Amino acid sequence: MPHAARPTVTLHDVAAAAGVSVATASRVLGGSARKVAPEYEARVLAAAAALRYTVDAAARAMRRASDSIALVADDLTTPSMGMVVAAMEREARAAGAFVTVSSTMGAPERQLETVRLLRALRPRALVLTSRRFMANALGGRLLKELLAYENEGGRVVIVGETDMAFDAIGFDDFGAGRSAGAFLAETGHRRVAIFAGPRELRIVSDRTAGFIAGLRAGGVAERDIRTVHCLVSRQGGFDAARRLAAAGMDGRQAVLAVNDIVAIGAMSGFRAAGINVPEDVSVTGIDDIPLAGDVTPRLTTVALPLAHAGAEAIRFALGEPAGLAEPAGLAKPLGLAEPAELAEPAKSHVPRRLVVEGRLIVRASTRARA
Template sequence: MSQRRTTGGAGRATIRDVAERAGVSVASVSRALSGNYPVSEELRRRVMKVVRDLDYVTNAHARSLAGGGTPTVAILINDITGAAFAHVAKGVEGAATLRGWLSIVGTTGDDPERELALVNLMRHQGVDAVILLGGTNDHDEYQLRMARFARSLDAAGSHLVLVGRPPLEGDVPATTIDYDNESGAYAMAGHLLSAGHRRVLMLPGPAELTTAQGRLRDARRAFEAYGVPFDQGLVRHGPYDDEHGYAAARAALHETPDFTAVLAGTDIVAAGAMQALRGAGLRVPDDVSITGYDDIPLASQLTPRLTTVHVPYEEMGRVALRAVADRRQGAGSGGRRRSGEGEHLVLGTHVVVRESVQPPKRRR
């Protein structure tokens, strides 16, 4: 059990106790914990050491971190109606319920600033873990600020978990639960190329999103492995929704109509593209083959049933919650919580072959 000593000799440690022990001002402690202001690495280390020594948490709602109350996990998701990562949230919530944990959900609206603000809010609310779902705009400022929040969560006895996005750079106390995104895209592109397709319309997703970047990169790698020229003019970036799939496929039919297959970044995008092809009088897969990514229930409900990449979304959610529970159990039983260390777990993907792909035919 960790020792906690306050200047008053009893009760929970306060921010003034931390400041006094660290030999700095209350304002300096606040800045070091908030992650919103630049502080020296030496000051941050000194404050964080005292925070751990005193078992200080930033909010009275965090009493559960000291062993009482109901453990709580915050799930932050871009869009609660998005089918793929809603399944991750389902996995987290199911695993949490089995352990008697409470789950709360927040939406970021694909806004990096809102995402960071919600992480900060959850830290002040004293949740046991913050689980971030989905790809991100991976830039230096994001990495820096998220690393600060991860360290602040860690100092308060909480933990940051990233699901379906790249791990943070450097020695950051955050767990990453990922899936083999690139290999899935490589395998699907290889499936189309093996069927004889050479002109493939690519709808990988938003250009700035790490998920889309990885899928396009490894689809292109498959073309190189097969010795097939890759036409950048057949790439159409856009949101992961059916409206983009429809609009992109319809535009491509006017601009580059010789494509024989569509490699869509999600099953939802594939469904929109399928609608556009049918609206143009084309049959799937007789005239144009089409593939998706995710293997959500919709994929097997379309006609024809969609060939897609299976991603174990619910399992990712269960693994994320289990990782947090294991860390908490280790800390509660006197085990070492591995503060300052990160963990990166990758789950496999695979192609699910259905009826939406066949060898290309010459179209009139």
């Protein structure tokens, strides 16, 4: 014969039995950091044991949402984003929070839908990672959703370019490109190909402009710089290299790739075509993903402090002071905009802006030309 179900014991029952308030009982049984007088703590624990009270795990899980940081990223499959997310998770765990991750593939409608869903779960902070978040996107609907979330007590941090008045961390893509271009010019390269991605991507246009600026400052003639648009992928770099090799290299002594993945694909394409790197052509990338130091030859690149940017985004989200734990010269705070310049109404705190800079790492995929 089945037993009758045991009556559910609530926190109110425990508090009444112990002769304390519900708030006091909750602090004792919920593991709160706030101290409770020893005599009250003993009474609550004794009452809970006598009543065989068990904590509502579902309710506790809902409360833990306030300890979470929700990350909204474009594409989680890229090595550079993997470095950013891993750093965010480590920093959040060290601070006693946890990170949930959503991917939107950079589609504005999916970004908006994801933010709406996350807002309902009330995380402590939202960290949006994308190369470009603008106030006028989707007619301002994404901005409106983010402002409503902050007005409810949340915190928004953006990793990437933005004109919104939220804390933001950006990357000096133009400066990274200029550093790579200047290095090739200084090492005697005079006919250079740039393997860029789609023109409409801001990261592509900024890095390409930087490449050209660095080359031109180093004495490379504009007519000797050729820009090849390809997919921003290993296959894109491979195909671009094969096409250049099939055209007899057109006298090109070097390739500047928009990122390390394209550069690594280009090296494979040249190898398949019988072109040696760096004897026949030098190859340089940007990002310094882990694979850059493992390929043969090891890739010359401009290292962006991706992991440090991810960790700093979590520090912004938790309200800690700005400043990268990185050698001098890798990060610089930007001047903050005056309220009249902001894209949205004045807020309770002045948004912080930080731009992280890259540094050139010379490896075996490049060599000096006569």
